[in-house]
Each structure stands twice: as C-alpha cells, then as structure tokens.
Amino acid sequence: MNKILSINRPYLAFLVIIFLFAALTILSQSDAFNIHAANLSVGITADLLIVIPLFYYLLIRKTSIPKTTVIPIMVVGMILGFYIIPPENQYFLSQFKSFALPAIEVAILSFIIYKVRKAVVLFNRTKERSKDFFNVLIKICSEILPKALVMPFATEVSVFYYGFMVWGKRKLTKDEFTHHKFSGATAVLSVFLLIILVETFVIHLLLIRWNTIVAWIITGLSIYTALQVWGIIKSIPQRPIIIHGNGLTLRYGILNETFIPFENIDRIESFNKSINEEDQIVTLSPLGELEAYNILISLKSEGNMKGLYGIRKKYNRIAFHIDNKEEFLSSLQKLIG
Structure with missing residues (x-):
C-alpha cells in the first residue's frame, strides 16, 4: 500500500493543487465572497501565494519532482488571483508581482x-x-x-x-574509440561555421541599411548559432565511443547518444555502402551522407537514440564511423563472443 502511494504521489500532488485552485475559484464566485470581498480577497491571496505552494512542497519533498517546481505553482496562483480577485482588492497580488516574485526568481x-x-x-x-x-x-x-x-x-x-572551457586532447582509455579524425565530421562542421560567419557579416551590412533593429536581431541569432556549432565541434573529440562490460555507448558530441546492450546486438559488420531510405538505417551522425561511416550494427529489438535537446529517435540498424575499426571490432568480438 505504501509503495502504491509512493508511486502515485507526484500525480496526487498535482491533482490536489488543481482541486485547491478550483475550490478557490468557486469561492470567489459565491455570494459569501461578494458580501465579504475585501477580507476574503486577502485570505484567497494568501492561499494562492503561500499556503498552496507550501502544501505542494510538502507533497513533493520526498519524491523525484524538483523542488524548483514550487515557483511555477506560485506563478499560476498569482495569475489565477488576478482573474478571480476584484481589481480593487489586488494590492497584495501587485506587491508580490513587483517585489517578491523577482527576488524569488533571482534566488532560484x-x-x-x-x-x-x-x-x-x-x-x-x-x-x-x-x-x-x-x-x-x-x-x-x-x-x-x-x-x-x-x-x-x-x-x-x-x-x-x-x-x-575545454582545451587540449582527451586521454583515451583502452575501451574508448574516436570517430572524428578520418570521418570528415569536424571539417564539414567547420565549413558550416565559416559559412555562418561570412553570411552573418554580409547580411548584416545589407539589413542595416533597411532596419537597424532587425539587422542586429538577425546578427545576434547568427552569432548564437555559430557558438552552438563551435561547442558541438569541440564536444565531438571529448565524447568518444565507449565499450563497456555489458554494452556499447555510441556518441556524437552532444548531438546524439545511444546505449546498446550486447544481448540486443544481432550483427556487427563493416559497412561503406550508400544508404537508401528502404534500408531503414539510422546514422549516428546527423550529417548523414556528408560524413563517412564504416560500421553497421543490426539489433534484435528496437533501440532508442537521444538527440539534441532530448529529442529521441528509434532505430533497428545504425551506421557510424570508427577511426580504428579493426581494434574496435576485435575488442567487441572478445566481449560478445
């Protein structure tokens, strides 16, 4: 019984909060509220901004839900308060919005x-x-x-x-393998970065004659994109492919990552053919055909690859590049048998 309660506790917390918000909304529409609006408005404001967030915190404090989610609950309470409390009784809500909320946000x-x-x-x-x-x-x-x-x-x-913050080469262990030295990955991304920088300069000169604000907005977004690409380029050699005792971790910088247990591997083979859509092969590299690959792994059951910002992609066959292919295959065969 305690186990069931523990499993359902996160859902219970949200249901209770929704119920309390609904109850206060109903109260604000009642005849009793209309008669004692000034006094009840203070009480409802305290409930929305203090009591309910505190109660929510007590419900989630021993769960996996981050404690910082108390802030969204507080913000929802404040927004609800502006809708259900008459404007003439919103003094404490306004003070909270102007002073307390910014201070809490800075603290978080x-x-x-x-x-x-x-x-x-x-x-x-x-x-x-x-x-x-x-x-x-x-x-x-x-x-x-x-x-x-x-x-x-x-x-x-x-x-x-x-x-x-990371400069210099990463020292690899015997179970770690690079995949960027001979695949053309860094070269392709570097060219892409150079194109972004050149286009940013040219487009900025053209747009600034038309609208200064738009020109600087586009330039800012382009610089942000360039920084993203630079970080991705630098992350690739720092996140090698790893052979563990029970499986294989495939990484492509911070862009893609997947773990393949040995028992789920059906076949490993050298592979350098062109990939057609009907082959149903996913590449570890998001660059696809722009980058070389020399290994193909086929799975017994569907795998799951985690991409940029947590976007996931399912696959049954995955192709990727390994710089030292022979040593990689030899190490895998010793573990898989």
Whole structure:
C-alpha cells in the first residue's frame, strides 16, 4: 500500500493543487465572497501565494519532482488571483508581482548557477574522465529543474563548457574509440561555421541599411548559432565511443547518444555502402551522407537514440564511423563472443 502511494504521489500532488485552485475559484464566485470581498480577497491571496505552494512542497519533498517546481505553482496562483480577485482588492497580488516574485526568481537562478558551477569545478578538479560531463550535468539538472527544462538547459551549458572551457586532447582509455579524425565530421562542421560567419557579416551590412533593429536581431541569432556549432565541434573529440562490460555507448558530441546492450546486438559488420531510405538505417551522425561511416550494427529489438535537446529517435540498424575499426571490432568480438 505504501509503495502504491509512493508511486502515485507526484500525480496526487498535482491533482490536489488543481482541486485547491478550483475550490478557490468557486469561492470567489459565491455570494459569501461578494458580501465579504475585501477580507476574503486577502485570505484567497494568501492561499494562492503561500499556503498552496507550501502544501505542494510538502507533497513533493520526498519524491523525484524538483523542488524548483514550487515557483511555477506560485506563478499560476498569482495569475489565477488576478482573474478571480476584484481589481480593487489586488494590492497584495501587485506587491508580490513587483517585489517578491523577482527576488524569488533571482534566488532560484542563483541556486541553479551555483549548482552548475559546482559541478563544473568538481568535474575539472577530479579529472575523472570515466564520468562524462554532459551526463553528469543532466543528472544534476534533473534534481533541480522541471523535466521539460533539463535537456535544453544542460545542452546550452554544455555548448559553453565544451566550446570555451575545454582545451587540449582527451586521454583515451583502452575501451574508448574516436570517430572524428578520418570521418570528415569536424571539417564539414567547420565549413558550416565559416559559412555562418561570412553570411552573418554580409547580411548584416545589407539589413542595416533597411532596419537597424532587425539587422542586429538577425546578427545576434547568427552569432548564437555559430557558438552552438563551435561547442558541438569541440564536444565531438571529448565524447568518444565507449565499450563497456555489458554494452556499447555510441556518441556524437552532444548531438546524439545511444546505449546498446550486447544481448540486443544481432550483427556487427563493416559497412561503406550508400544508404537508401528502404534500408531503414539510422546514422549516428546527423550529417548523414556528408560524413563517412564504416560500421553497421543490426539489433534484435528496437533501440532508442537521444538527440539534441532530448529529442529521441528509434532505430533497428545504425551506421557510424570508427577511426580504428579493426581494434574496435576485435575488442567487441572478445566481449560478445
């Protein structure tokens, strides 16, 4: 019984909050509220901004739901308050919106920055490269952010980390294999980066004659895209393909990642043919035919590849490139048998 309650507790928390919001909405439409609007408005405001968020926190504090989700509940309560409380009784709501909410948001943002910075410092200090920074960051973000924000936030931080905080080559273990040296990956992405920079300069000169604001907006977006590409280029050599004792982790920088258990591998073969749509082959590289590949793995059951910002793709056959193909295949055969 306790196990069932524990499993359903996250859902119970949201149902209870929805019920409380609905109850306060109904109360605000009652005759009793119309008679005592001033006094009841203060009580409803306190419930929306303090009591319900606090009650929600007590419900989720021993669950996997991030504690920072209390803030969205508080914001929803504030928005609801502006709809159900008469304008002349919205003084405390207005004060909360103007002063308390910004202070809370700054505190939460400071806490997130502190946790991320702590993760970066600890990771660099230990130099424990068996642990991947991107996956460590995802784990930390999962503890402090709503699920929908975990991958976007972790991706943005990782772009900056790999792009500007990691310099030099990664020292590989015997179970780690590079895939970028002879595949043309960094060359293609570097050309793409150069095109972005050149086009940004040219388009900016053209647009600024028409509209200065639009010109700088487009330039800003282009620079942001260039920084993304730079971070991706730098992340590729830092995230090699790894052979574990029970499976294989395929990575393509921060763009794609998948884990394949050995028992799910049907066949491994050398492969350098052109891929047709009817082949139903997924490439580890998002560049597809623009990049070389020399290994094809066929699965017994469907695999799941995690892409940029957490976007997932299912596959039964996956093609990718390995720089040292013979050593890679030999190491796999020893483990798979």
